[in-house]
Amino acid sequence: MDEITIERNLDALAMEKLESRLGISRRAFLQFCVAMAATMGLPAGADAAIAKAVASKKRPSVIWLHFQECTGCTESMLRAEHPTLEKLILDVISLDYHETLFAAAGHQAEAARKAAMKANKGKYLLVVEGAIPTKNNGIYCKIGGQTAIELLKECAADAAAVVAIGSCASWGGMPSTPPNPTGASSAGEVLGKVIPNIPGCPPNPYNFLATVVHFLTFGKLPDVDELGRPKFAYSRLIHENCERRAHFAAGRFAKEFGDEGHRKGYCLYKLGCKGPETYANCPAILFGDVGNASWPVGTGHPCIGCSEKGIGFAKPIHALAEIRFVTPPTGFPHVIEEQGKGASLGAAALTAAIAGAAVGAGAMIAKNIGKGVKIDEGDTAKKSAERVES
Ligand code: FSX
Ligand code: SF4
Ligand code: F3S
Numbered sequence: 001m002d003e004i005t006i007e008r009n010l011d012a013l014a015m016e017k018l019e020s021r022l023g024i025s026r027r028a029f030l031q032f033c034v035a036m037a038a039t040m041g042l043p044a045g046a047d048a049a050i051a052k053a054v055a056s057k058k059r060p061s062v063i064w065l066h067f068q069e070c071t072g073c074t075e076s077m078l079r080a081e082h083p084t085l086e087k088l089i090l091d092v093i094s095l096d097y098h099e100t101l102f103a104a105a106g107h108q109a110e111a112a113r114k115a116a117m118k119a120n121k122g123k124y125l126l127v128v129e130g131a132i133p134t135k136n137n138g139i140y141c142k143i144g145g146q147t148a149i150e151l152l153k154e155c156a157a158d159a160a161a162v163v164a165i166g167s168c169a170s171w172g173g174m175p176s177t178p179p180n181p182t183g184a185s186s187a188g189e190v191l192g193k194v195i196p197n198i199p200g201c202p203p204n205p206y207n208f209l210a211t212v213v214h215f216l217t218f219g220k221l222p223d224v225d226e227l228g229r230p231k232f233a234y235s236r237l238i239h240e241n242c243e244r245r246a247h248f249a250a251g252r253f254a255k256e257f258g259d260e261g262h263r264k265g266y267c268l269y270k271l272g273c274k275g276p277e278t279y280a281n282c283p284a285i286l287f288g289d290v291g292n293a294s295w296p297v298g299t300g301h302p303c304i305g306c307s308e309k310g311i312g313f314a315k316p317i318h319a320l321a322e323i324r325f326v327t328p329p330t331g332f333p334h335v336i337e338e339q340g341k342g343a344s345l346g347a348a349a350l351t352a353a354i355a356g357a358a359v360g361a362g363a364m365i366a367k368n369i370g371k372g373v374k375i376d377e378g379d380t381a382k383k384s385a386e387r388v389e390s
Contacts, residue, residue, distance in 0.1 A: 045342075128164045131184035170307075198229070252266040
């Protein structure tokens with residue numbers, strides 16, 4: 001559905017109210033709805049449903065807890081480069097309790113949490129940021145006299161859904177780095193069930209926003225994999241969509257930071273890039289909405305697998321990644337990016353959706369080589385893997 005059709009389906013008054021409520025133009029709002037639908041790979045018509053839900057539905061109450069972490073998840077939401085992102089997040093949800101953003105302190109803050117939980121019993125979304133220390137009865141993290149374990153269980157009891165944000169809450173993250181002195185555990189482990197989670201250190205704010213928008217629009221969270229990760233964001237290896245994948249296939253690697261290969265933008269595998277064993281959509285939707293290459297590998301640093309349990313904060317940064325299986329990339333983008341060209345959120349989201357749709361393609365057009373040659377990726381990647389081993 002295009003923006004004009006969606007706009008026709010929303011009455012003029014609703015659009016006007018939206019413009020003043022969000023402080024963004026109706027065009028920007030409609031682009032946002034299209035981008036959210038594309039990010040989640042939803043079928044045609046979902047963008048209109050999203051627009052209607054954001055425009056008219058009551059914002060879900062959100063209780064946001066902080067445990068063992070650096071607050072980077074919250075920072076990544078609110079310090080985004082794109083001026084409308086934090087506005088959208090704060091508009092789409094009703095953030096009724098958030099320790100970092102609250103003006104209130106002490107007893108007042110605790111009273112506000114209890115009041116919000118009572119007023120929205122059974123309907124609020126509980127967002128958990130940070131790992132939960134479980135050793136020695138959880139004494140390593142206490143808030144308002146309660147341990148993180150007690151607080152989490154109390155808040156989860158009457159929540160409509162619990163979402164873990166960031167790697168710490170999703171699987172222990174950085175605080176669980178061996179030898180894990182505090183017994184840092186995930187929210188799911190403490191609650192004894194798989195819960196939806198959005199790993200990453202920090203996670204991409206668009207993945208969080210898309211998850212919340214799905215909840216608002218359809219009354220349920222998006223489909224998740226066996227680890228609880230939304231499939232729209234975590235079903236593909238970073239290596240599959242990486243802009244340096246052509247170099248990997250051709251056996252061109254940076255071997256040291258600052259060497260010729262590194263300066264030329266070659267594959268970072270030999271510097272310890274964990275893209276081949278990390279599932280996330282970082283190369284497709286990027287970070288900060290600032291355009292091309294705004295993600296770790298794009299800036300010249302190997303992916304450390306920050307979103308992947310057993311990889312990030314567990315495997316040494318410069319240890320070689322295990323190449324689990326050789327899958328074809330969804331396309332070969334330009335190897336040398338033109339400077340100063342920004343990618344819009346819509347364009348990035350569309351890339352993500354197209355990437356999702358292209359799963360299983362056997363032959364790819366090698367656009368990056370500039371000749372439009374069809375190559376047998378499986379064969380090339382196998383040869384590359386041999387070169388990697390040698
Ligand atoms: Fe920090 Fe969040 Fe990392 Fe953890 O993000 S960015 S340590 S995932 O819980 O604040
Ligand atoms: Fe990209 Fe890393 Fe894979 Fe190389 S190893 S193609 S840098 S994800
Ligand atoms: Fe993290 Fe790797 Fe993405 S380090 S942000 S999962 S590229």
